[in-house]
Amino acid sequence: MAVMQLQHVNVKLLVKNPEEVDLGPLIPVFHSWIQGQIMEELLLDVADYRHVPAGPGVVLVGHQANYSVDNTDEHLGVRYNRKTVVNGSNQDALRQAMRASLIACQRLESEPSLEGKLRFNGQEVEFFINDRLLAPNRDAARETFHSDFETFFEKLFRGSEYSLSYTSELRKLFGFSLKTSRVFATADLLANLNA
Amino acid sequence: MKASNSLWQKELAGKMPDALAREIDIFETEITLRKQGKLEERLFAETRLRKGVYGQRYDNGQRHDGRKVQEMAYPSELTKGLNTMWDAPGMQRIKIPAGGLNAHQLETLAELAEEYSDGIAHVTTRQDFQLHYVHIDDTPSLMRRLAAANITTREACGNSVRNVTACPYAGVCPDEVFDVTPFARALSKFLLGHPDCQNFGRKFKPSFSGCGQHACGLASMHDLGLIAVQGTENRERKIGFEMYVGGGLGAVPYQAKLFDPFVPPEELLPLAQAIGRVFAKYGEKKNRSRARIKFLIQDLGIEKFRKLVLEERKNLPPDPRWTEYVESAAAFTEAPLKPAGNKPLLGSTDFQRWLETNTRPQKQEGYSVITIALPLGDITANQLRALADVARRFTNETIRTTVEQNIVLRWISQNDLAELWRALQAAGLAYPGAETILDIVTCPGTDTCKLGISSSRGLAAELRKRLAEKNFQFDEAVQNLHIKISGCFNSCGQHHVADLGFYGVSRKMAGYAVPHFQVVLGGEWTHNAASYGMPVMAVPSKHIPEVVTRLVDRYAAGRKNGEAFKDFIKRIGKAELKSLLEDLARSPADPTDRSIFTDWGDPREYSLEDLGVGECAGEVVSAVDFDLAGAEREVFEAQVAWDNGQADTAGRLAYQAMLLAARGLVKLEYPNISQDSDQIVGEFRTRFYDTQKFFDPFAGGKFAHYLFAAQQRSQRPHTADSARYLIDEAHLFVEAAHSCYQRMGKPVGV
Numbered sequence: 001m002a003v004m005q006l007q008h009v010n011v012k013l014l015v016k017n018p019e020e021v022d023l024g025p026l027i028p029v030f031h032s033w034i035q036g037q038i039m040e041e042l043l044l045d046v047a048d049y050r051h052v053p054a055g056p057g058v059v060l061v062g063h064q065a066n067y068s069v070d071n072t073d074e075h076l077g078v079r080y081n082r083k084t085v086v087n088g089s090n091q092d093a094l095r096q097a098m099r100a101s102l103i104a105c106q107r108l109e110s111e112p113s114l115e116g117k118l119r120f121n122g123q124e125v126e127f128f129i130n131d132r133l134l135a136p137n138r139d140a141a142r143e144t145f146h147s148d149f150e151t152f153f154e155k156l157f158r159g160s161e162y163s164l165s166y167t168s169e170l171r172k173l174f175g176f177s178l179k180t181s182r183v184f185a186t187a188d189l190l191a192n193l194n195a
Numbered sequence: 196m197k198a199s200n201s202l203w204q205k206e207l208a209g210k211m212p213d214a215l216a217r218e219i220d221i222f223e224t225e226i227t228l229r230k231q232g233k234l235e236e237r238l239f240a241e242t243r244l245r246k247g248v249y250g251q252r253y254d255n256g257q258r259h260d261g262r263k264v265q266e267m268a269y270p271s272e273l274t275k276g277l278n279t280m281w282d283a284p285g286m287q288r289i290k291i292p293a294g295g296l297n298a299h300q301l302e303t304l305a306e307l308a309e310e311y312s313d314g315i316a317h318v319t320t321r322q323d324f325q326l327h328y329v330h331i332d333d334t335p336s337l338m339r340r341l342a343a344a345n346i347t348t349r350e351a352c353g354n355s356v357r358n359v360t361a362c363p364y365a366g367v368c369p370d371e372v373f374d375v376t377p378f379a380r381a382l383s384k385f386l387l388g389h390p391d392c393q394n395f396g397r398k399f400k401p402s403f404s405g406c407g408q409h410a411c412g413l414a415s416m417h418d419l420g421l422i423a424v425q426g427t428e429n430r431e432r433k434i435g436f437e438m439y440v441g442g443g444l445g446a447v448p449y450q451a452k453l454f455d456p457f458v459p460p461e462e463l464l465p466l467a468q469a470i471g472r473v474f475a476k477y478g479e480k481k482n483r484s485r486a487r488i489k490f491l492i493q494d495l496g497i498e499k500f501r502k503l504v505l506e507e508r509k510n511l512p513p514d515p516r517w518t519e520y521v522e523s524a525a526a527f528t529e530a531p532l533k534p535a536g537n538k539p540l541l542g543s544t545d546f547q548r549w550l551e552t553n554t555r556p557q558k559q560e561g562y563s564v565i566t567i568a569l570p571l572g573d574i575t576a577n578q579l580r581a582l583a584d585v586a587r588r589f590t591n592e593t594i595r596t597t598v599e600q601n602i603v604l605r606w607i608s609q610n611d612l613a614e615l616w617r618a619l620q621a622a623g624l625a626y627p628g629a630e631t632i633l634d635i636v637t638c639p640g641t642d643t644c645k646l647g648i649s650s651s652r653g654l655a656a657e658l659r660k661r662l663a664e665k666n667f668q669f670d671e672a673v674q675n676l677h678i679k680i681s682g683c684f685n686s687c688g689q690h691h692v693a694d695l696g697f698y699g700v701s702r703k704m705a706g707y708a709v710p711h712f713q714v715v716l717g718g719e720w721t722h723n724a725a726s727y728g729m730p731v732m733a734v735p736s737k738h739i740p741e742v743v744t745r746l747v748d749r750y751a752a753g754r755k756n757g758e759a760f761k762d763f764i765k766r767i768g769k770a771e772l773k774s775l776l777e778d779l780a781r782s783p784a785d786p787t788d789r790s791i792f793t794d795w796g797d798p799r800e801y802s803l804e805d806l807g808v809g810e811c812a813g814e815v816v817s818a819v820d821f822d823l824a825g826a827e828r829e830v831f832e833a834q835v836a837w838d839n840g841q842a843d844t845a846g847r848l849a850y851q852a853m854l855l856a857a858r859g860l861v862k863l864e865y866p867n868i869s870q871d872s873d874q875i876v877g878e879f880r881t882r883f884y885d886t887q888k889f890f891d892p893f894a895g896g897k898f899a900h901y902l903f904a905a906q907q908r909s910q911r912p913h914t915a916d917s918a919r920y921l922i923d924e925a926h927l928f929v930e931a932a933h934s935c936y937q938r939m940g941k942p943v944g945v
Contacts, residue, residue, distance in 0.1 A: 048653075
């Protein structure tokens with residue numbers, strides 16, 4: 001077994017009132033992001049999977065990472081999928097992905113063409129490690145990384161309570177869903193991250 | 196890209212078939228050599244294509260963003276082919292012979308789609324899977340994980356024998372003559388990496404059908420089409436194949452020609468091998484647009500082609516593999532998991548609709564084949580896992596992909612149909628309307644293909660949405676129409692064999708480029724794609740849904756009893772079709788309507804700036820080029836072994852490198868050369884040393900003596916010094932082989 005480490009971190013911020021979100025208008029928005037190359041990553045293309053139920057939705061494909069509004073497991077959320085390696089500690093990898101997802105979500109929340117319909121629900125976040133060799137979905141990974149997660153969320157939520165539930169289906173990526181007791185805005189979480 | 200890339204080789208050691216593991220190690224070394232500038236771009240491109248590692252749109256480093264062409268600032272300036280940036284995401288094609296899969300393989304594909312792609316696996320019109328947006332650095336790990344599930348990507352692209360397709364209902368179809376599955380698998384295994392199939396000017400696609408009347412195998416549009424037939428010999432039933440050659444779609448479609456009305460199983464593999472030899476020897480190499488075997492057959496005529504193949508067949512050295520599979524093929528069978536049952540009579544409307552369009556009875560009473568209709572051929576990682584569970588729960592994992600980009604499950608006890616439907620529904624896999632007008636086939640088009648002109652997937656998604664609303668209001672004849680869409684004239688969406696076919700073209704309107712589709716009507720899907728459709732006119736992409744509406748309505752209202760769409764189109768004629776559709780070919784009446792200047796699903800102003808150079812044709816690289824590149828790779832590996840203190844391995848690899856280079860040269864004159872080192876050195880001495888062809892203008896026969904000396908001491912162990920000397924000599928010998936080959940002028944047909 002390879003040495004376990006947190007790389008290829010995925011963060012998904014679940015959105016409020018998902019039934020009201022139309023993914024169609026996201027396509028021109030993501031194209032405009034490519035036009036402006038407005039994110040830190042090199043943005044390449046837009047993939048439209050709206051025709052697939054409970055699928056990746058609309059994906060903004062980048063070199064270092066993909067952004068998407070993803071409906072996997074019928075949980076609609078703004079997802080950041082880190083593809084290239086992030087140098088540094090596990091905390092660095094978590095912080096990088098969380099920050100990127102929050103910035104993307106914030107941009108979408110304020111995007112005029114989306115009419116404010118896409119908003120973080122303030123409480124639910126999903127994390128996945130998109131590499132089964134570095135982080136297999138087994139007890140060992142949970143034991144290895146749990147303290148990393150605790151440290152990270154202690155800072156992110158400023159001590160607010162949260163519940164964390166690991167993905168039980170062993171064939172799926174190692175990951176968990178998390179729900180906070182209080183509601184956070186994306187700006188609050190970004191501020192906490194940067195503090 | 197993945198942090199784990201360096202770890203999978205060790206992780207999966209011993210879990211992959213040796214041959215596949217070795218091939219992937221070689222490919223990884225070739226990647227290393229390319230990064231070091233030691234493998235030239237053209238050769239590397241064909242090497243990766245033959246591993247199924249394909250380019251994708253925008254990989255030339257440019258993309259039209261709707262306003263201007265944007266240079267994509269990829270981190271590396273390295274290329275993986277002509278104008279193909281290393282870091283640009285690409286497509287990985289995965290071969291699935293005869294479309295056959297088991298549950299574990301589905302789970303593996305799910306993992307790979309998540310970890311290396313964008314969470315989607317795509318079923319192609321040739322029963323392959325494709326993953327998009329894959330980084331080339333990830334491909335060795337991806338291939339190793341496939342190999343551990345007994346799947347290869349070898350020769351999935353490039354100028355090689357592509358996936359061997361077969362009717363997905365083989366073995367269970369009531370109309371078949373016999374089950375072609377084991378024959379398709381045997382041919383696939385036999386031709387994979389076969390030395391006689393390494394030197395084609397273009398790709399070569401085989402296909403098997405269990406009968407002549409249905410479409411499932413599409414034998415008429417393949418380079419090699421095989422249809423199950425039976426004859427009698429001494430009053431005994433004997434099975435065999437009608438063998439067709441030279442079919443193909445592409446810009447100008449060709450119907451395959453009958454090569455032999457009855458090929459017995461024991462002649463199937465040698466005849467295919469002989470055809471491969473003739474194609475390699477006489478097929479066009481320089482002009483890519485005339486390099487498919489269909490052009491060779493057209494130029495020679497089927498009689499002369501047949502004569503050449505049969506002569507070649509006589510000269511083939513016997514190979515036990517030709518016949519050793521036949522006995523087991525005859526005994527091949529699949530078993531059900533559950534006892535036979537009865538079809539349910541009751542159920543919801545949704546269930547009844549699904550039952551009507553997505554199930555068909557097997558020839559084995561009490562069992563059904565069910566079709567999972569995949570929208571645009573796409574399936575998510577979660578759905579793949581759910582399907583694996585369903586396959587384990589209801590069948591003995593008897594899963595096949597289809598050429599209509601769907602997946603079928605065979606051997607479903609009819610008692611289980613309702614329960615199975617519920618399980619599929621929970622996974623979002625119970626769409627009704629399989630193989631109806633709703634089940635639209637499409638190539639990737641401008642979404643990811645470098646050659647795409649119009650958005651075939653965008654159009655398919657739009658049509659699917661509109662037709663879904665009224666599909667079940669149509670009568671059966673309309674429901675059974677087939678729509679197929681290609682993003683360009685190259686026919687990957689098989690538009691020629693659809694009732695309503697479309698392929699992407701571009702036209703100018705008001706001084707601007709406008710995405711269009713050429714409307715192709717009246718192709719025949721049944722009888723193994725027996726006839727091709729007729730282009731009618733080009734219409735802006737945004738008007739195509741209206742084209743479909745008008746044609747469908749006209750057919751529904753005007754067809755005579757039982758008249759097929761093809762016959763209807765022929766009867767009403769081009770003049771009426773023109774008057775029916777011509778207003779749609781014009782610009783919109785409202786000059787402020789800019790919608791036609793964009794394509795379906797893509798808000799950017801339409802542009803042809805993103806068109807690239809296709810890689811379907813691959814690079815024409817001769818077998819000798821590959822052998823010499825292989826020899827260089829062996830020398831490189833020898834150096835690595837020497838650096839790691841493995842002197843004996845290093846010496847052995849250096850000697851192997853010389854043998855590989857020598858064998859490559861010998862094959863120019865003697866294609867049947869074996870792998871035996873004594874024979875290689877003997878033939879090399881006779882043909883290249885004694886004749887002085889190998890002699891260097893300055894050094895004479897010096898480098899050949901390195902080989903002869905290495906052979907003499909090949910049984911002795913190597914010291915660090917002897918291995919070091921031998922590596923240097925191998926370098927020089929391989930260089931001399933390159934020079935020799937260049938002096939010989941790289942003859943075409945080798």
